[in-house]
Amino acid sequence: MIADVRLDKGRRARSALGLIATAFCSALAAGLLVVLLGYVIIQGWGALNPAFLTQLPRPVGVTGGGVANGIVGSLIIVGIATLMAIPVGILTGLYLAVYGRGLAAELVRFLAEVLSGLPSIAIGLFAYTILVQPFSHFSAFSAAFAFTVLMLPLMIRTSEEAIRGVPTAIREGALALGLPDYEGILHIVLPVARPLIVTGLLLAVARVTGETAPLLFTAFGSQFWEINPGNPMAELSLQIFTYAISPYDDWHRQAWGGALILILAVLVLNVGARLALSRGSRKR
Amino acid sequence: MQSTIAVKNAPTDDARIVLSARDVSAWYGGKLAISDVSLDFRRNSITALMGPSGCGKTTLLRCLNRIHEAALGARVAGEVLLDGMDIYASEVSPVMTRRQIGMVFQRPNPFPTMSILDNVLTGPRYTGLARDPHELDQIAEEALRRAALFDEVKDKLRTPASSLSGGQQQRLCIARALAVQPEVLLMDEPTSALDPVSTLKIEDLMEHLASEFTVVIVTHNLQQAARVSHYAAFMLGDEHRVGRVVEYSSTEQIFTHPKESRTEDYITGRLG
Numbered sequence: 121m122i123a124d125v126r127l128d129k130g131r132r133a134r135s136a137l138g139l140i141a142t143a144f145c146s147a148l149a150a151g152l153l154v155v156l157l158g159y160v161i162i163q164g165w166g167a168l169n170p171a172f173l174t175q176l177p178r179p180v181g182v183t184g185g186g187v188a189n190g191i192v193g194s195l196i197i198v199g200i201a202t203l204m205a206i207p208v209g210i211l212t213g214l215y216l217a218v219y220g221r222g223l224a225a226e227l228v229r230f231l232a233e234v235l236s237g238l239p240s241i242a243i244g245l246f247a248y249t250i251l252v253q254p255f256s257h258f259s260a261f262s263a264a265f266a267f268t269v270l271m272l273p274l275m276i277r278t279s280e281e282a283i284r285g286v287p288t289a290i291r292e293g294a295l296a297l298g299l300p301d302y303e304g305i306l307h308i309v310l311p312v313a314r315p316l317i318v319t320g321l322l323l324a325v326a327r328v329t330g331e332t333a334p335l336l337f338t339a340f341g342s343q344f345w346e347i348n349p350g351n352p353m354a355e356l357s358l359q360i361f362t363y364a365i366s367p368y369d370d371w372h373r374q375a376w377g378g379a380l381i382l383i384l385a386v387l388v389l390n391v392g393a394r395l396a397l398s399r400g401s402r403k404r
Numbered sequence: 405m406q407s408t409i410a411v412k413n414a415p416t417d418d419a420r421i422v423l424s425a426r427d428v429s430a431w432y433g434g435k436l437a438i439s440d441v442s443l444d445f446r447r448n449s450i451t452a453l454m455g456p457s458g459c460g461k462t463t464l465l466r467c468l469n470r471i472h473e474a475a476l477g478a479r480v481a482g483e484v485l486l487d488g489m490d491i492y493a494s495e496v497s498p499v500m501t502r503r504q505i506g507m508v509f510q511r512p513n514p515f516p517t518m519s520i521l522d523n524v525l526t527g528p529r530y531t532g533l534a535r536d537p538h539e540l541d542q543i544a545e546e547a548l549r550r551a552a553l554f555d556e557v558k559d560k561l562r563t564p565a566s567s568l569s570g571g572q573q574q575r576l577c578i579a580r581a582l583a584v585q586p587e588v589l590l591m592d593e594p595t596s597a598l599d600p601v602s603t604l605k606i607e608d609l610m611e612h613l614a615s616e617f618t619v620v621i622v623t624h625n626l627q628q629a630a631r632v633s634h635y636a637a638f639m640l641g642d643e644h645r646v647g648r649v650v651e652y653s654s655t656e657q658i659f660t661h662p663k664e665s666r667t668e669d670y671i672t673g674r675l676g
Contacts, residue, residue, distance in 0.1 A: 312515070
């Protein structure tokens with residue numbers, strides 16, 4: 121009996137140790153994020169003012185100015201990338217979910233998986249090679265293309281899972297009414313899968329918002345207003361990069377301000393994704 | 405036991421045969437599930453497919469509207485004649501077949517993103533049966549009336565179908581099937597997920613449906629088979645779980661004077 125109690129003590133001690141270790145690491149991970157967020161907010165808050173959001177960058181050495189062209193550029197590049205990724209991503213996901221049993225489908229799935237692991241700079245280099253070099257001209261469109269390639273793996277996977285997750289009873293309900301396959305998919309299956317597809321889309325947008333590496337040799341950046349996707353264009357994260365490595369205090373301040381805007385945008389996208397998800401799960 | 409069950413009189417035996425299974429066998433992957441089933445289903449009658457779990461009665465039902473083949477690796481052999489024409493003939497499309505032969509599932513499966521009205525109109529709209537809004541409204545009202553649901557939902561046709569109770573959802577699914585104006589209605593244990601009151605409502609409803617449609621119902625509830633059906637088939641799986649029809653006759657005959665001892669064992673509760 122006494123031995124039993126001792127054994128029990130040892131077990132309890134190990135259990136407590138395990139609990140402490142896991143709790144400590146969790147607190148460390150969460151704490152790092154809080155410190156990071158707090159630091160960006162403290163550093164960036166001062167830079168956030170109307171001028172910062174609405175004005176163009178000033179020439180080197182002149183204080184003040186803003187990143188308005190970079191914000192608009194980010195919206196344009198991410199917007200074009202999203203418009204291109206939506207049809208390709210959702211239709212590929214649909215193909216894999218509905219017909220995805222053969223060798224061809226396995227190959228597509230495997231390639232999408234590999235694609236999701238490729239470094240973004242490699243994808244940028246690819247966009248540079250096929251869309252910048254041949255025309256000897258940097259362009260926002262080449263950046264959007266690189267972003268599309270970055271978004272696709274996530275969108276394909278979430279769309280496939282969303283469509284595959286529609287209950288068999290719902291699909292069969294559509295079949296039993298004598299609906300052709302495409303009518304059933306369009307009017308019954310896709311609406312049920314929509315919240316999850318939207319979630320995947322928002323996460324994919326969040327994934328590329330703030331991507332910088334591919335932009336270095338595609339969008340290239342600009343000091344001026346530019347809304348033509350065929351030309352080099354300013355982009356927020358690119359501006360942050362340029363400002364951060366400059367020797368000027370005012371630019372450092374602006375870099376923190378830009379970082380704060382980016383983080384807020386990604387936060388909004390993630391919250392949106394969660395909302396779409398919870399709305400979807402209530403409907404099912 | 406037998407005397408406590410009130411058995412309906414079957415319609416006359418010369419009633420026209422609408423649907424007919426001829427030597428139907430079905431597989432899931434390599435596994436044979438039912439073998440050489442031949443049954444005739446008569447106009448304006450209710451035929452019950454009964455038997456213990458796993459005897460293949462649902463599989464047979466799913467062969468009758470070609471929905472069995474929608475599952476991965478599923479296969480069917482034999483013929484199913486609808487008004488004398490084989491629905492498995494190469495020139496017949498499963499889509500067109502399913503418009504003639506409607507189906508109600510074991511669990512109510514209203515389309516969750518749609519309103520009550522849109523659920524009923526899904527079939528007519530997307531099969532191109534009707535486009536005119538006025539005509540669609542009429543179809544919806546008629547289908548809901550036939551499913552004995554109209555009075556309960558007429559003031560909330562635009563609310564989500566998911567707001568209805570389980571029994572109402574199942575009647576909505578019946579209305580949805582009727583809106584395509586099928587000739588035959590297949591029902592796969594339509595009350596097994598419902599409470600007794602909802603079950604009774606649907607059984608009452610089936611009697612009305614039989615005056616306009618040919619109904620085939622799968623049930624493992626003997627009392628239900630006796631209460632609602634005119635004809636009954638008793639199915640049983642062998643040692644390899646391959647289902648076959650043991651006996652098929654009028655419900656009265658099968659419940660009062662079964663020919664096969666296995667049928668009698670099942671009906672008296674010694675089997676299954």
